Amino acid sequence: MAEQTTKRRYQDVAEMIRSELMVGSFQIGDRLPTERHISEQLGVSRSLVRDAMIMLEVEGIVSVRKGSGTYVMRLPHVGDDSAEPQNDIGPFELLQARQLLESNIAAFAATMVTKADIVRMREALEQERHDMETGSGAYVADEEFHRSVALASQNSVLVEAVDHLWEMRKRSKMWAKLHQRIFDSGYQRHWLDDHQAILAALQCRDPMQARRAMWQHLENVRLKLLELSDVDDPAFDAYLFNTDPLAALSSDQTQ
Amino acid sequence: MAEQTTKRRYQDVAEMIRSELMVGSFQIGDRLPTERHISEQLGVSRSLVRDAMIMLEVEGIVSVRKGSGTYVMRLPHVGDDSAEPQNDIGPFELLQARQLLESNIAAFAATMVTKADIVRMREALEQERHDMETGSGAYVADEEFHRSVALASQNSVLVEAVDHLWEMRKRSKMWAKLHQRIFDSGYQRHWLDDHQAILAALQCRDPMQARRAMWQHLENVRLKLLELSDVDDPAFDAYLFNTDPLAALSSDQTQ
DNA sequence: CCGACACATCTGGCCGACCAAAATTGCCTG
């Protein structure tokens, strides 16, 4: 544990309530016991129970209604507990998922893309070039480009999925570390060509070429990350993922 | 609004803090003002500020440390407020995304699946059968099965992606409406065979068969939904999606 | 007998005071 985030008691209370929900004592829509009742049953003050309820409400598990009670909105899954175990997702695990998902989204987008989408992607790419030349962090434009690819699918769920992937990337401490090295090495420049290839494939409305281009781009990212993470930090070992099966899968598809 | 969830003041406070972060006054890692300071600046009690901090902490935006202060973990992005703006995603748009993503996740999972995963899927399927016979809502077990397929990929990001898709599904009012009809018609029984086929493909470690089985399953769901939504409600028209391009894409892959 | 209104009670919302951990300060010691 690097960051000594002191245990918060309300999280324990929330965990107890969650496990009570997982055991199946309550159904969706049920009203669970009052905060006072739970507090005296657990032997803690009501404030803690209230804080736990706020946590569960933000997680979408319960809905609190003043004067009425607290109601179950959805049942928690396993591993839904403790808000940040998935906080530090390994960069290679993340890239593996992105390769699988984004390459197929790109392929699908190639069949749905419109002129406006092409324009949007071109603008994002232009912005990337500009950021690269002026030396400002090309971080934002990179995200914008990948997002514009998803937008070309004309499916908001896919866009949200890509947003979600990007959100996880931002949460990953290890990714931030590796990405900083790539930025220092100035290697990002090479990704512009990758993005250009993806754009070209989409412009030709060629699904297989689009899938291949996106896959290759993320493969390049992976290889570069691998190259930059081998030497000094043994902690990276925990994040190494074998993507060979994915590669085999991808080649299956691209035929 | 059907559910009158009374406004909660701490959400307003959280929103103010979020907007203050979005304006760029703070960087990641900065310590923001003490709860007492914020409370008197906004003219509210410290408890409200504290509750807002709990909310922001669950969202991963800040981290609070007893005796030290509250620190910025990540910057909120637009649309991060008001937990459900895109509340009503069309069922067919959602299914389209699921077909694309879940079929490929299944294919990848087929290359990574372990004995324990097979057991987990088998249990979920058994639970589905049991729920079907006893007449209780087979809702939960259905989700559990799809989730167990993602788990077989050994990639937590993919699991989280599938969770996210199901989360959206639950938020969709239109989906709930259609799903109720399917439940009434007793058609869910046929999905058991689909799930069985998916499980079989994974057991054989056959990626293409797995992709095809998952794709066909969701195609069956789509067709049934289409059949049940044609007549009486013109509002459904807005949710009709042409998945032909997706079908073409899928057949490309399955070769 | 039925509906509507008022009140009693139950429920979560909010508050200010006090508690404990962390950080800071400053004194003491070598």
Added chain:
DNA sequence: CAGGCAATTTTGGTCGGCCAGATGTGTCGG
């Protein structure tokens, strides 16, 4: 003068009490 230890201050954590909205209930008028 430098280092370490202890008192003090700062900061979030916890608590019990009171407030306000929602619900259920009993009574009164039709």
